[in-house]
Amino acid sequence: MTERPKIRVLLIDNHPLVLDGLKAVLETFDHIEVAGTAGLAQAGLEIGRQVLPQVVLMDINMPKLSGIDAIELFRNELPQARVVMLSMHDSREYISSSVMHGAAGYILKDVSTDEIVSAIETVAGGGTYFSSGVFDALMGERAEEGSDPLTPRERDILGLIVAGRSNKEIAETLGITSATAETHRKNLKKKLGIATTAGLIRYALDHGIVSKVG
């Protein structure tokens, strides 16, 4: 790799600790320049217009304007900038949302500094970067298309979850113990990469698992 200008990076995260830490770490690398930092997506956009970063490292969870929504704004206003999402969560939902909104990368906050640097280098070079667990989630999603991977019993449980039943009610309805209902619920979440009940419900509605309560 020939000597060339530093990679200009804009950091956006509403946790000052993360922001400062990241900045300090990244600045130990000669080929990376932290061109600006912001605590909110809107502020990040403002600063971005001034500093014209090549890479935007943005937290996915932020007050007012979520990182995911902000991706599109960045792509509209700063088309040369490539956006990498930073997230605590490896939920498939966040990941695929990010990708569909145009993120060039998605890395988990618990990865090593080296990996973050790699991500910055890669996306600055026009590539995309996804940390390992993230890649798995995307692969899983692709495999999922066409047929959903749920067992019949899991579909039963999912249907009842959508109907708003608690584990206990599900257990009663199906004639099993609530412990088993819990296990099924856990397996559903694990299998689908969805952490929340809300996500399960949307998954079910999207995939026609449930006919809709009438």
Next chain:
Amino acid sequence: MTERPKIRVLLIDNHPLVLDGLKAVLETFDHIEVAGTAGLAQAGLEIGRQVLPQVVLMDINMPKLSGIDAIELFRNELPQARVVMLSMHDSREYISSSVMHGAAGYILKDVSTDEIVSAIETVAGGGTYFSSGVFDALMGERAEEGSDPLTPRERDILGLIVAGRSNKEIAETLGITSATAETHRKNLKKKLGIATTAGLIRYALDHGIVSKVG
């Protein structure tokens, strides 16, 4: 009211305690005859075919086949029978579901015996009976049509609930405390007569509160 045959009532409830208690109480009334009892909706249908009840008093929460789903079966197979739902819950969802499926009444399990007897008499006479809180819920629903009654802030919270955020995450996102997020969530449920997160999500999707996460 002239002397006439007893009102034939079929009781369906998967809690033997409720079933027996109800039976014992109802049989102290001369003009009511408990023609049969069942612990499951299917069994209730079987027995119903034999005893031809005028009134079916059915629990709304039952294993295998929910009371709500069973209403239609009764209306198809035993059109002369009028179905009254018995429920622990005054949730608007249950109530309107019941009504839409053709229930002739909806009473809460915590009402007095007299009220249950009144309900039986009323529906046997061709009327409909809804216990007080239930009626409120239906009225509320009617008023709700056309415009939803949520404040802007409540819509914010609802949107985030649909996105699967916890109270804590909602609080972070909106820059409020989780206690406040909880309050909003509680108010939403109370206002909409929806007890579960699942119900809130379906409400939001139905009413276009949220654009859908993409």
Next chain:
DNA sequence: TCGCGTCTACCCAGTTCTGGGTAGGCCTCG
């Protein structure tokens, strides 16, 4: 027959939600 998937069931500790409250500050409308 062995392995694998499925369904069932339980353990634990920690976190979150639930469903009752109360209450102060702000703004708007009459």
Next chain:
DNA sequence: CGAGGCCTACCCAGAACTGGGTAGACGCGA
């Protein structure tokens, strides 16, 4: 100015969910 709605925030105790496990029973297919 007073009432009422809205947003905020907190109290509490009990219920429910979460996310790690492990494990037995059953059936199906290699």
